[in-house]
Amino acid sequence: MNKKKLCALAVLSGLSFSAMALDCDPNLLPSWQDGTSKTAIVNYVDQSTDTSKKTFIPEQDRIAVFDNDGTLWSEKPYYFQLAFALDQVKNMAKEHPEWKTQEPFKSVLNNDIKSVFAGGEKALLDIVTATHSGMTVEEYQQTVAQWLEVAKDPRFDKAYTDLTYKPMREMVTYLQDHDFKVYIVSGGGVDFMRTWAPEVYGIPEEQIIGSALKYKYDYNNGNPTVTKLGEILTIDDKAGKVENIQHIIGKKPVLAVGNSDGDHAMMQWATSQPNSMAMIVHHTDEAREWKYDRKSSVGHLDKAMDEANQRDNWYLIDMKNEWCTVY
The missing domain is CATH 3.40.50.1000 (HAD superfamily/HAD-like)
Structure with a gap:
């Protein structure tokens, strides 16, 4: 050839x-x-x-x-860090029963990404702050490292x-x-x-x-x-x-x-x-x-x-x- x-x-x-x-x-x-x-x-x-x-x-x-x-x-x-945050919402959902009816978390749990983005910058910031805070830096980075070991890009x-x-x-x-x-x-x-x-x-x-x-x-x-x-x-x-x-x-x-x-x-x-x-x-x-x-x-x-x-x-x-x- x-x-x-x-x-x-x-x-x-x-x-x-x-x-x-x-x-x-x-x-x-x-x-x-x-x-x-x-x-x-x-x-x-x-x-x-x-x-x-x-x-x-x-x-x-x-x-x-x-x-x-x-x-x-x-x-x-969408940004890979957002993919991490969306997965974290699902992992943390048991500790937050209110998320079943509270946006933007409700849309994340329903895999409705279009509605998540429709919420604009505020919705994304709500997701990031909820999933990236309330823990030590070491705990957070350990969670990220564990996610990276198993997560895969869908395409x-x-x-x-x-x-x-x-x-x-x-x-x-x-x-x-x-x-x-x-x-x-x-x-x-x-x-x-x-x-x-x-x-x-x-x-x-x-x-x-x-x-x-x-x-x-x-x-x-x-x-x-x-x-x-x-x-x-x-x-x-x-x-x-x-x-x-x-x-x-x-x-x-x-x-x-x-x-x-x-x-x-x-x-x-x-x-x-x-x-x-x-x-x-x-x-x-x-x-x-x-x-x-x-x-x-x-x-x-x-x-x-x-x-x-x-x-x-x-x-x-x-x-x-x-x-x-x-x-």
């Missing part, structure tokens, strides 16, 4: 491309097809680390920030941690190998991500920034604990990402990578300085992953995509045509 037919078969079957099916260098970012985005990454790292060039960035200033949902792993049909029948993007993991490692300090800056819950992301991405807990509930410290008769409360501490989305980067990192990143308008402010802020770059994962592959942008309620990409088409240092990563492998 010739190369062209092999590519066509892979597309039709929904399989991930191999390095043999596309122009993929097995020695350099092997899951990326040779093309615009891969060239941009390699050139940016070269320009940033070459002391002989005006674009050189000192090591202490090589800060890269990545969104998580839709950027480092999938986010459809791909894979563990959620198996649905991280191989090209993006390679990009993170490539940056780290060239002395970039990589942070996750996500709208997802910080304690949720810190349970599994350090092992999966090789990014330590202290370099993970996300949304969070308030905490309460208690000495607890010589057994100190930190408990998650049912109140919002921070929503790490849109302008909130910039504010949390400033608060926690304390300097502008030089590279920002996202996939939606929720990352727009972070990318604008990072690229408001010389020798900077932004990249957007554009979901164009309905066979191997998902296809969505402007009209999607999850991962809505509109204004940021328009700006990417106007800026020389912003790049749209075409998942379908630039990734040899997705997962």
